Amino acid sequence: MNQNTHLLSHISCSVLHLKSPPEPYKTSEWYTSRIAGVPFLLRNIMSLQRSGLHNLIVYIDKPQEEIEKLASTINDLLQENLENCDVLVMSATVGDFAAETLEKEKIKKQKEDARIITNIHWVSNSGQLKETLQNREGHTLFFNGSALHDKKEVRSLLKTFTHQEATPPEALPISKDRLESLIEKIKRNDEKELIEFQEETPSFTYIPGSEQAHVKEQKDFSIQHERLLAGSGQNHDSPITRLLSRPFSQKMTRFFLNTKITPNQITLFSFGVGLGSAICFAGGTYPMNVFGGLLLLFSTWVDGADGEIARLKFMESKLGGKLACLQVDS
Template sequence: MNSPHLAVILLSPPDSGYSLTLENKIAGVPVFKRLLLTLQRAGIKEFLVLSRQLDEREIEIHRKGIEKDSRFKGLLHWHDRAEFFAAPNKEQANALTPSQPFLLVNGNLVTHQKVIRRFMESANNNKLDEIICLALDSEKPGGLYLLPQTKFSTLSHRNGSENDEGKAERIVLSANTNFWVEVRDNVSAMEAERKLLRYGKNHYHQFMDIWVNSLFSVHISAMLVKTPVTPNMLSLFGMFIGLLSGWCFAQGNYLGGLAGGLLLAFTAIWDCCDGDVARLKFLESDFGEKLDTICDNLINVFIFTGMMLGVAKTQGWGPALIPFTMLATGGGLIFAFIYFPKGGKGSFFKESRMYDIIQTLASRNFIYVILLFAIGGHLDWFLWLAGIGSLIFALMLFIARRQTIKTVLSDP
């Protein structure tokens, strides 16, 4: 079974009115628009919205509002549910009848694109003529169905696919790693936002991101998504914090080193926030990723330059410049080996054992090592450790790169 490209969305007003789903924001995006963007990220390209209790003028206003949003790239059809299947519009309904199974979604659903993808991938193993629904436990079906194309005409019935719910084959996904919430009131809206923010932790794989950084960043991100601040602004502000951290290191005293270490630890938390906001508001971009990488590397320049200046103040230029020169040489080679072969951070080494080492050393974990040295008052030790370590790691990358090239050339 091919993945569906059409989603039919049944939109009905909650008891409190349409403002709850069409205007109320969940993590910075209105509930209904979030659903469309989530489905789009899951691979849906065409959307048919069948609404109740909205006149033609209101439908046109909301449709244009979505189509003008640069994040939305799909094809959107929006009609009154009763009128769409009426005799005068039969030709229009026939033209939109899908040729393969389609998704049927409740318009108040909040979930994540990964959940939808898992549902569709699991549904690929079922028969083409089956009705399939999502469930997070065997007793509780979700607001997401996969229907055969022959069921399209049944959407004109009062209860739509609900008549077939008892016959539906349920795909049960673990509630521990998946979520969906149907927003019916303010309480469920708050629950949806809370679960969505918590689900963002699944993006992280590094130890300190999971157990330290995300514990703080999720609360900061929850506030930031309610503001007009963009992820790129957050990346630039994080770079400013890194510059301030480097200035503190350059003071050459214990309090300056400690303040620099604490500010640097905060950049690790803040660096999670720009990604969180980008994902929650569907603002990821290639430019944003490149800007984030540039800012991260500039922060490294600021903090190590600050450390060098701080050591020079207390021990003289010799003990400061020797490890700093080693670090600059090793760091420059590492940057060239990792970023310039092709495809970004370490992708050239993806098929080798070196890739996991790159991902670990290029992570935010090392920031907390610096903080420990700052607390101990021995940033000069860390400067030597970083200088020697960078040269060793650069040599390891050079050897691994040569081996990778030899392997590629020797393959037929």
């Protein structure tokens, strides 16, 4: 049994609750606004699936037509993203309306060891949500969809469940009365009430997201963009890399985020610049050595940008890893 399967063995379902956006924004407009190159809702869906949550309920109390429009937009964005990375979202259901996001031929083209499959069930009213949750045995995770959820934080939460419950108690469904109470609290969008409900219901966990990751008004999209960009480096970066390389590579990343250029293309470009630097050094003259040094420095900055883009846009791939290793070795 792999680690994710073990962590999720007693989790019944995961719900991503989308709150109504502030006026005058439409639901589709708000939740498809981009943060660091990825639409808000899509970023959360992909963060949760990277955490190992492959069955997701997306709930927002809006008319069916509005939900179908949002679901259709997200499905289109997922297919667009699929062309550039190893993430696969297989199917989505909006109430009784089911739409396949990928044809079987496309699925066959995916490398089996690169697949991540998520089933998304879209729920558009409290009655559907109640019907979906009732009689489910196991733990229910309820995510605040108005905050960005980091995959590391979610994985840490899942590990906490396992450590606290080496042998989980018998998983019982939320009782009918408790479920009625939960639905009412969800309607009121009161985080304090949901937290209190969590304390009283062992099989329910509310994840509000960190306060700094909340998106409540338009300016928060820019704030989150800058926050993610500032954290796009790696934990094992050396002090020299953090001081002399990341500030410049992140400026390049800021530009590349708004383009369709892929991390692999950036890696190849960096490799080309590095090769040009080697040719300059081979010239042996002082001007050529200076120019070669500048090209080498620029190549280092570009090389940092490819990984930042891959992490921010969920575009990591085995090919990208091999290209990066090839560049380092050369």
